Amino acid sequence: MKRVYNFGAGPAMLPTSVMEQARDEMLDWNGMGISVVEISHRSKEFEALLTETDELIREVSGLPDNFEILYMHGSAQMQFAAVPFNLLGLNPAHKAAYVETGNFAQLARKEASRFGNITIAASSEASNFDHIPELDVSALDPDTSYVHLTSNNTIFGTRWNQFPDTGNIPLVADMTSELLSRKLNFDQFGLIFAGLQKNLGPSGMAVVLVRKDLIGHALPQTPSLLNYATFEKNHSMPNTINTFAIYIMNLMLKWLKAQGGLPAFEQLNAQKAKLLYDVIDSHDFYIGSAQKAHRSHMNVTFNLKDSALDKKFLDEALARDLYALKGHRLVGGIRASIYNAMPLEGCQTLADFMKEFAQQNG
Numbered sequence: 001m002k003r004v005y006n007f008g009a010g011p012a013m014l015p016t017s018v019m020e021q022a023r024d025e026m027l028d029w030n031g032m033g034i035s036v037v038e039i040s041h042r043s044k045e046f047e048a049l050l051t052e053t054d055e056l057i058r059e060v061s062g063l064p065d066n067f068e069i070l071y072m073h074g075s076a077q078m079q080f081a082a083v084p085f086n087l088l089g090l091n092p093a094h095k096a097a098y099v100e101t102g103n104f105a106q107l108a109r110k111e112a113s114r115f116g117n118i119t120i121a122a123s124s125e126a127s128n129f130d131h132i133p134e135l136d137v138s139a140l141d142p143d144t145s146y147v148h149l150t151s152n153n154t155i156f157g158t159r160w161n162q163f164p165d166t167g168n169i170p171l172v173a174d175m176t177s178e179l180l181s182r183k184l185n186f187d188q189f190g191l192i193f194a195g196l197q198k199n200l201g202p203s204g205m206a207v208v209l210v211r212k213d214l215i216g217h218a219l220p221q222t223p224s225l226l227n228y229a230t231f232e233k234n235h236s237m238p239n240t241i242n243t244f245a246i247y248i249m250n251l252m253l254k255w256l257k258a259q260g261g262l263p264a265f266e267q268l269n270a271q272k273a274k275l276l277y278d279v280i281d282s283h284d285f286y287i288g289s290a291q292k293a294h295r296s297h298m299n300v301t302f303n304l305k306d307s308a309l310d311k312k313f314l315d316e317a318l319a320r321d322l323y324a325l326k327g328h329r330l331v332g333g334i335r336a337s338i339y340n341a342m343p344l345e346g347c348q349t350l351a352d353f354m355k356e357f358a359q360q361n362g
């Protein structure tokens with residue numbers, strides 16, 4: 001059997017130990033002689049797994065009791081609709097402000113624009129999203145229902161190091177590509193959502209961490225399966241939940257905890273990213289795409305000075321089992337996605353390859 005270092009942006013690599021456990025338990029989960037994908041989501045065993053998953057999220061992240069945990073279908077982009085449906089009604093003006101820091105931020109803003117009065121509060125589009133723009137909080141209308149931002153920009157390789165203080169206006173963050181990779185102060189947020197497929201498990205579902213007082217204000221036309229209140233009332237199971245995704249996330253959370261939790265991963269992720277940025281910064285051969293002060297710890301994006309060498313770079317990387325390093329089609333170049341499951345050795349191997357490739361082709 002061969003396992004490559006998978007630098008793909010998502011669905012992304014999962015820890016081998018998690019995959020092995022899932023394999024070993026595939027036919028006989030929980031000593032029941034049945035697979036977790038065959039069991040009723042209403043069974044007491046699955047209910048227990050879901051409750052344990054809630055507890056693990058709280059324990060690992062430090063999520064306070066005034067937040068609800070919801071598991072919803074449709075991954076991150078379904079939340080681009082769910083958020084305005086549920087939160088625009090917080091104020092009769094139905095206004096929201098979006099910070100544009102990349103493609104997903106734009107998609108979120110465009111979707112919300114179908115339901116309310118949406119403004120762009122700040123944008124870095126003019127410089128091809130190479131940094132996080134300043135958000136002038138004092139310029140926000142007090143009747144704004146929420147402010148939306150994308151905490152880590154998966155395609156452009158930037159992240160918010162600090163989050164803005166939006167006062168009484170709830171701050172909503174799409175954290176799909178970094179949730180549980182760094183410590184957070186939840187007091188700063190009204191709602192955080194993330195598709196599972198980058199740091200948390202398989203694709204197809206989102207986890208939504210929402211302040212309880214923000215639930216129950218959905219617009220009247222909100223579909224029941226996009227309404228946070230429906231999910232809160234039914235422990236995220238108004239209909240059949242993706243049992244397999246919850247199971248894998250449960251294993252991921254246990255793995256995360258056993259490896260030292262967020263303090264350990266925050267440090268490890270910084271160290272992993274630094275290995276790659278150091279090579280970029282010490283070789284003219286490479287050009288980092290994000291401004292240094294705003295660099296992501298999850299998605300390291302760069303170009304070769306001579307883009308004609310991109311294919312050779314990717315082919316030779318693959319020959320060393322460094323997989324899926326091609327940049328997103330919107331920006332080209334190279335992207336190394338290094339979520340929690342990417343070990344330090346994976347980044348070291350890539351850093352060594354990058355040095356060698358620069359020497360041989362520079």
Ligand SMILES: *Cc1c(COP(=O)(O)O)cnc(C)c1O
Nearest residue numbers: 075076077078104154176177195
């Ligand atoms: C990957 C990603 C998405 C993707 O949305 P899906 O609906 O899960 O495919 C959205 N937002 C961010 C920030 C992402 O990184």
